[in-house]
Amino acid sequence: MSERKRKRRHRSKRTTVTGRILTALLAIPAAYMLAALIGSFVPLNRGWAEPEHGITIYLADNGLHSDIIMPARAAGLDWSTVLRRSDAAAAPADAGWVAFGSGEERVYLQTPTWWDIRPATIWAVLTGSRRVLHVEWIDDPSYAERQIRLRPEEYRRLWAALRADFRLDDEGRPVRIDHPGYDCCDSFYWAGGGFNALTTCNAWTADKLRLAGVKTSLWPPFVPGLLWRYRKVTERSG
Numbered sequence: 001m002s003e004r005k006r007k008r009r010h011r012s013k014r015t016t017v018t019g020r021i022l023t024a025l026l027a028i029p030a031a032y033m034l035a036a037l038i039g040s041f042v043p044l045n046r047g048w049a050e051p052e053h054g055i056t057i058y059l060a061d062n063g064l065h066s067d068i069i070m071p072a073r074a075a076g077l078d079w080s081t082v083l084r085r086s087d088a089a090a091a092p093a094d095a096g097w098v099a100f101g102s103g104e105e106r107v108y109l110q111t112p113t114w115w116d117i118r119p120a121t122i123w124a125v126l127t128g129s130r131r132v133l134h135v136e137w138i139d140d141p142s143y144a145e146r147q148i149r150l151r152p153e154e155y156r157r158l159w160a161a162l163r164a165d166f167r168l169d170d171e172g173r174p175v176r177i178d179h180p181g182y183d184c185c186d187s188f189y190w191a192g193g194g195f196n197a198l199t200t201c202n203a204w205t206a207d208k209l210r211l212a213g214v215k216t217s218l219w220p221p222f223v224p225g226l227l228w229r230y231r232k233v234t235e236r237s238g
Contacts, residue, residue, distance in 0.1 A: 032197070032221075039218045040225025044206075048215040050148065050231070055155045058144035059205065059230060060099065061223045066205045067101040067134075069141045070159070075152045077159050082166075083135060087176050090184040095137035100162055102204040104195040105130040108188060109179050128196035132177065133166060136186035146230040148214060158212035165191050165208075202226045 058069035072079050072095060079098045085091040106121045106129065150158065166174035167190040177188040193199070200221040209216040220226040 035219070036221050036225060040220045040222070040228075042218040043215055043229075044210050044218055045213055045215045048213060051151050052149075054149045054151050056147055056149050057155070057158070058097075058141040058233065059146040059148070059227060060141070060144040061227060064223060065101060065103065065201045066223055066226055067099045067136075068158075068162070068205055068208060069097055069099045069138070069144055070155075070162075072096050072098050072137070075155050075159070077156065082163060083174060084176075085137060087135075087187040088137060088181060088185050091137035092139060092185065095139055095185065097138045097141050099134075099136040099138055099141075101134040102165070102191060102195070102201050103132055103134060105132050108132045108134055109177070125195070126197045128194050131191040131193055131195040131199070133174075133189045133191045134186060135189065138185065142233075144233055146227050147233045148209075148230050150212065150214070154212045154214060158208060158214075161208045161211040165193075167192050197221070 055071065055074050057071075060067045060069055070079070083098070085093065085095070104121075104125050107117070107125060109132065111117050111121060169175050174189045177190060179188045181187050198219075198221070202220050202223055202225070206216045206218075206220050206226055215229060217225055217229065
């Protein structure tokens, strides 16, 4: 075989290998997006219907991340018996609502703005890292986009599901992270389990609603796949 033919065959093999690698790399995000689309439309608790009367909770989002907003006190349950308001810098004593969000450690604690995200942060989100819970005491949930009315028993199940997600210290209190928070009224806590591309913040929200018995999406890693099922906010009272 001539030298020219050997070089041509070598280039052909190298091109084939490169093509296969690129195809595999493109197939991974494509499969993820397809799974997200399917998971966002497949319902869980499909027989659930929103009651005419009950306790209203809210779902807030910033386009990427979702929070569950619950009354500070409702159905005989009081979040101040679990979470110290003093864990936040200056949470109002009369704050009537508490927002809960789940996220990856570096994203929550080291990226106060999207401009602070680094390649190492993205890698941790994709491959897995520790999960953190963000809690904020608020006066008014008017910034939320969606609302869900729950029966008292559904509300209690949701409350218990969120309560069980906190890692506890020897005294049975949620373990606060030594971080100043984003503003006056929020704080961070260690959560059980990990965070990765499958267990996103929005999948976490859907899972808590599932445990409460509410109709939700099977696996919505992105905000739109979660929120489309619920009513837009039309009132602010519970």
